[in-house]
Amino acid sequence: MQKTAITSAEIAPVLAERWSPRAYDVNHEVSQHELLSILEAGRWAPSANNMQPWRYSVAVRGTELFDQMIGALTGFNQAWAPRASAFIVISVLNQKPDGTPYPAAMLDAGLTAQNMMIQTHELGLAAHPIAGMVQEDMRKVLDLADNLTIAMAMTVGKRAEPETLEGPAFEREIAPRTRLELDEIVLHGKP
Ligand SMILES: Cc1cc2nc3c(=O)[nH]c(=O)nc-3n(C[C@H](O)[C@H](O)[C@H](O)COP(=O)(O)O)c2cc1C
Numbered sequence: 373m374q375k376t377a378i379t380s381a382e383i384a385p386v387l388a389e390r391w392s393p394r395a396y397d398v399n400h401e402v403s404q405h406e407l408l409s410i411l412e413a414g415r416w417a418p419s420a421n422n423m424q425p426w427r428y429s430v431a432v433r434g435t436e437l438f439d440q441m442i443g444a445l446t447g448f449n450q451a452w453a454p455r456a457s458a459f460i461v462i463s464v465l466n467q468k469p470d471g472t473p474y475p476a477a478m479l480d481a482g483l484t485a486q487n488m489m490i491q492t493h494e495l496g497l498a499a500h501p502i503a504g505m506v507q508e509d510m511r512k513v514l515d516l517a518d519n520l521t522i523a524m525a526m527t528v529g530k531r532a533e534p535e536t537l538e539g540p541a542f543e544r545e546i547a548p549r550t551r552l553e554l555d556e557i558v559l560h561g562k563p
Pocket residue numbers: 390391392393449500501502503504505524549
């Protein structure tokens with residue numbers, strides 16, 4: 373299924389065509405090369421002062437770590453995420469080297485995540501960002517050090533037909549993608 377964005381000006385095809393599915397092909401296996409490509413794309417995101425605060429935790433379906441990661445998600449996400457081929461958690465360093473807080477790390481996390489999602493799309497696969505998790509449970513699963521904060525996660529896999537889902541997940545799968553109009557979000561200087 374395609375959900376190409378309806379835009380008021382032309383944008384890069386990957387940006388128009390990328391969307392976040394919940395229906396994944398449970399028989400698809402992601403290759404190590406594809407995962408490497410996704411992580412490389414994440415690595416090359418910009419970050420404040422080039423601090424690169426992101427740290428990645430990766431698991432593929434069929435492994436104990438994958439099941440544990442999925443188990444730390446909230447209920448709605450557990451209804452669809454298990455069929456994805458891989459799961460990636462992005463954590464960030466929450467302090468600068470001098471020990472002071474590093475709030476920009478969360479912005480950097482968003483940039484590395486978007487790089488990964490775009491690369492996933494370019495590989496002919498689809499990523500879905502996820503924040504709905506029990507943070508403490510995920511921390512335990514990953515055995516994270518205190519200087520790391522979980523920013524978000526994402527599924528990676530091959531799209532499947534929406535009919536493989538049911539209930540709210542199915543409804544959201546077939547719903548059109550929507551955004552606020554530019555008039556609503558450009559405060560100054562709209563062309
Ligand atoms: C930081 C972040 C957290 C998200 N968390 C969830 C989530 O927990 N569960 C979910 O189903 N979708 C989640 N989403 C997906 C959004 O609902 C989705 O990106 C948005 O509706 C726009 O749809 P699109 O990506 O298909 O354009 C999240 C997206 C982002 C950016």
